[in-house]
Amino acid sequence: MDQILKDLSIDFIQLARTALTGRQQDVQLIIHRASKKFKEFNPELTESLIALLHESPTRTTPLRKHAETPLPVDLDSRLQLLRLESNIPDHEPILADRIQSGLNQVLSERRNTKALLKHGLNPTKSILFNGPPGVGKTMAAKWIAAKLNKPLLILDLAAVMSSFLGRTGNNIRFVLDYAKNTDCILLLDELDAIAKRRDDSTEIGELKRLVTVLLQEIDDWPSTGLLIAATNHPDLLDPAVWRRFEMVLNFDNPSTEQIEQQVNVLLRDYLKQTDEWSKILSHVFFGSSFSEIERQINQLRRSAAVEGASLDTKLEQLVTLGSDMTKDQKIELARALYDSGIVSQRRAQQLTGVARETIRKNIKKIKN
Template sequence: MAVVASKLEKDILNLARIALSGRTQDVMQMVHRMAKAHRENAPELATGLVDLMREAPTRASPLRRQTEAVLPTDADTRFSLLRIEETPTLDHEPIFAAELGKSLYRIVEERTHLEALLTAGLEPTRSAIFTGPPGVGKTMAARWVARSLNRPLLILDLAAVMSSYLGRTGTNLRHVLDYAKSMQCVLLLDELDAIAKRRDDRSEVGELKRLVTVLIQEIDDWPATGLLLAATNHSELLDPAIWRRFDHAVEFPMPDLQAIKAFVKAALTSHMEKSDEWAGIMAGAMLGKSFSDIDRDLKSARRLAAIHGGDLATYLKDFIRPDQMPKPERITLARTLAGEKLMSQRAAHEFTGVARETIRGEPSKPRAKPGRKRKQDGEAQLPFGQR
């Protein structure tokens, strides 16, 4: 019993020491550790600590507004280091692949069931890294997570935060992370590979290697009250130690046919009739492109329709290249365009080069061999030498 009392006294002293330093996130960490450590020997204390964490001041409360830090800026340019979206919004609902959707929903679900985790002595996911090629929805996913949690989204572009004086980049990074730690938010570190490269990369100067160490320390100290996300297009460049610091690694694949169709339909529904049919046509034509590239093409077609008038479908056709399709795909395209009444058979023939008989599904007529006349019905068959 004396050992338990001694442990509790040490925890209380440490908690008081941290509280006097004014670092709210460290106080929350210590309170969580105490609740977990004393669940068996002091259940009432542990329950009370869990209740305090659950009732902790939110970012919108008067107490939070009084203690909110000054927005960090670059010492050279005085420009803000962060883009802040107080209430993240999306043009339309994102399209997630099955496994990707599970990972993102899991992160949100943990935060929305925080009480159950705290009662079990557990913390929610504190950090996750998003990897994948450009334009596949990493930033949009961060925005979706922040919106789902009803929290502001803070975006730090690490390629832009690099100061002309490398020694200040580490200071900039610490200022941003300390600012984000002071509130309940979602922080996105975009272009992580800009500073988190392998420390054995001989092409990098020593200062950049020290930045990796700074980043590792900051990720380790990240409090459970906030959510730290990072995004990179070049995961192969990252220092291996960075990977181990994140609770989750979430891979963003290139969109498949079904994902593209859903994305195009969502983007066209309010702008044209038969958006579902055109989404199916455009999905095949845009396979292999990222969501960002597809969105750019669709907006380009809408701009042309707005300027020159006419049906949006007229301008969508510019992104379909029948001449580059194998013959079976051209036939399928022509039959779909005519069958769904998106074009007349004649227009589908002119657009794809597929014969109208083929579009209708009729068998092709036999063609006479050159230089020989076809035998007429009833014509007598003469011996070979008398023909």
């Protein structure tokens, strides 16, 4: 209870600070996050808060007061070239130690700029996130923007890529010039779409010129700003792009321990045996991305709600879907099920197809 009250106090202070800035979408996110903490000991309050969120007039966020001019638009389609992303993640990002260390260094540099200047140094101004989809690249950008208390602007590729020759390059310049003069964090997502290798014979001259424009803009990026780029296809990037970024962070699919942490975060408000299920599902989800895990967990919660079934029952069904596991992985899963105390050896056998004698031998082997 003491920890819940402490967390709520922190949320209330953050809510007050955010409300005073007029950032409606961020206010809604904070209320939604806080409402989940009330659910166990005050469900009526949780329902009231959720009802208020549903009654709110709009979830679109106007440009925050950090910028005095409207977002740049494509001159033909009139589509905005940037979108403003909420910089309050639903939970703290679950990142590998080396990733977290790199981000912490960037934060430390920004908070100690004077110390750097005394030694003739500037803080890191450009970071490249490299890794497969759904492994936390955008979440990391949101987190660092939140920690620096700056809005996160994301390049909208659909609007930037114009059908008119020469217009795409101008759009990129508009976006980067705007971000340079705005107190924000700029995220160039899917960088490989606009910074492809210039030796690719399949690409037209316009896209090759676009890469040159982008390189020049990155070189001229001010040390007062922070540019983050992300790519899912590092092999497509022009080699010169890599040299322009002062820090490169390589993201991977989550480890077993990271999966366990994420599942715990996603289920802790809805299950009593969250720790036990987190250990079990860390085997089921091994090899999956963070976004894929969250998608499957949310689908199970929806299914349980619609059918009036218990979430535990749905999670057991999920375990039976691990048919593409190797024999050793299934044995580890069966042992985790038995060790959890949630199911018996017989039920662990039914769910995984691993014989009870094999489970007992594995348990005995580990104990010895």
